[in-house]
Amino acid sequence: MSSAPSVEAVRAALATVNDPEIHKPITELGMVAAVDVAADGVVSVTVLLTVAGCPLRDTITRDVTAAVTKVPGVTDVRLTLDVMTAEQREELQTKLRGGVPAKEIPFSRPGSMTRVYAVASGKGGVGKSSVTVNLAAAMAADGLNVGVLDADIYGHSIPRMLGANGRPTQVQNMIMPPSANGVKVISIGMFVEGNTPVVWRGPMLHRALQQFLADVFWGDLDVLLMDLPPGTGDIAISIAQLVPTAEILVVTTPQQAAAEVAERAGSIATQTHQQIAGVVENMSYLPCPHCTAEGKEHRLEIFGSGGGRRVAEGLGRLLGHDIPVLGEIPLDPRLREGGDEGKPLAVADPEAPASQVLRSIATRLGHRSRGLAGRSLGLTPVGR
Ligand SMILES: Nc1ncnc2c1ncn2[C@@H]1O[C@H](COP(=O)(O)OP(=O)(O)OP(=O)(O)O)[C@@H](O)[C@H]1O
Secondary structure (H helix, E strand, C coil), X not given: CCCCCCHHHHHHHHCCCECCCCCCECCCCCCEEEEEECCCCEEEEEEEECCCCCCCHHHHHHHHHHHHHCCCCCCEXXXXXXXXXXXXXXXXXXXXXXXXXXXCCHHHCCCCCCEEEEEECCCCXXXXXXXXXXXXXXXXXXXXXXXXXXXXXXXXXXXXXXXXXXXXXXXXXXXXXXXXXXXXXXXHHHHCCCXXXXXXXXXXXXHHHHHHHHCECCCCCCEEEEECCCCCCHHHHHHHHHCCCCEEEEEECXXXXXXXXXXXXXXXXXXXXXXXXXXXXXXXXXXXXXXXXXXXXXEECCCCCCHHHHHHHHHHHHHCCCCCEEEEECCCHHHHHHHHHCCCHHXXXXXXXXXXXXXXXXXXXXXXXXXXXXXXXXXXXXXC
């Protein structure tokens, strides 16, 4: 007959259980209130939930029971779920913030290691959100900790495109973002009922963004992507004020008209003194299906050509240094379908031509040297 396990062995097993929302071990979060091991191998564990009526209590129950059951010598697991006191939640919040005072934006602290990209476009519908979610998913698949802030307050489509169906939950004053495809997501769409359009004005939008940046528990992000609304509106200015180190990523189509507006949107960087990470040309061409079937390459340039290059050159002239075109993404109906289904093509089919371009951009942006983001190096970036 095997002997009863030690309390340490049970605690070690509990340390393998992550809180489903905070994604950290429950032992580190102060959620394990008591562990008791009886001589007959019956283990009693008390776990404190962050809030009463926690929607994920079933997941926690299942995970804790499974982990403890695996410890040799355990004959039964008796789990009691209780709720943290206000003081305990306060303690947890301080711990989660890693000492950063409330209301401070972690990404704008000096020495922040998170690279922040604000994805901008001139016109709507050029694929800015599609590019954002695919880059985010590709970076996450590459092992980076990634967050997406859907700042496209009027056309918030990011949660659907990423398949983030969950709702944010609240621990004290902190908002826990749901995650999908390995990416943490927060969107104004998660805070409005149904499909209600948001008709907020500048100051309210600024406050909402401030809250998303300061009060959301993002954890240690390698990269934060912010999907801006099209154009050069209040939000772009707010972002520049809130996170001055955010670099701008301009998305355009090859079309002349789109390129002109994109250039205007990018030129905001001269006023806000932000860096431009580069230009992404989306919907660059459609690989001719007939020629592809015959093993030949023939690009149908549905929206013309050269928009990305023109924007990069225009912005380069304005800023006095070269701006790279980071990639030309072809049209692919599966990219749209992936967006509708919450399965970004870059990870669902990484070898598709559009995915290959997206993944190469993700690698380039995700692995730029840390700590230099947003700083002028006095160097001229090399083009493609
Ligand atoms: N490369 C592509 N191939 C095929 N469809 C695409 C591609 N890029 C984007 N789309 C589709 O085009 C539509 C517009 O894209 P998306 O919503 O990403 O644009 P947007 O610039 O973010 O628009 P808005 O800012 O107005 O919300 C979507 O239906 C999307 O699935």
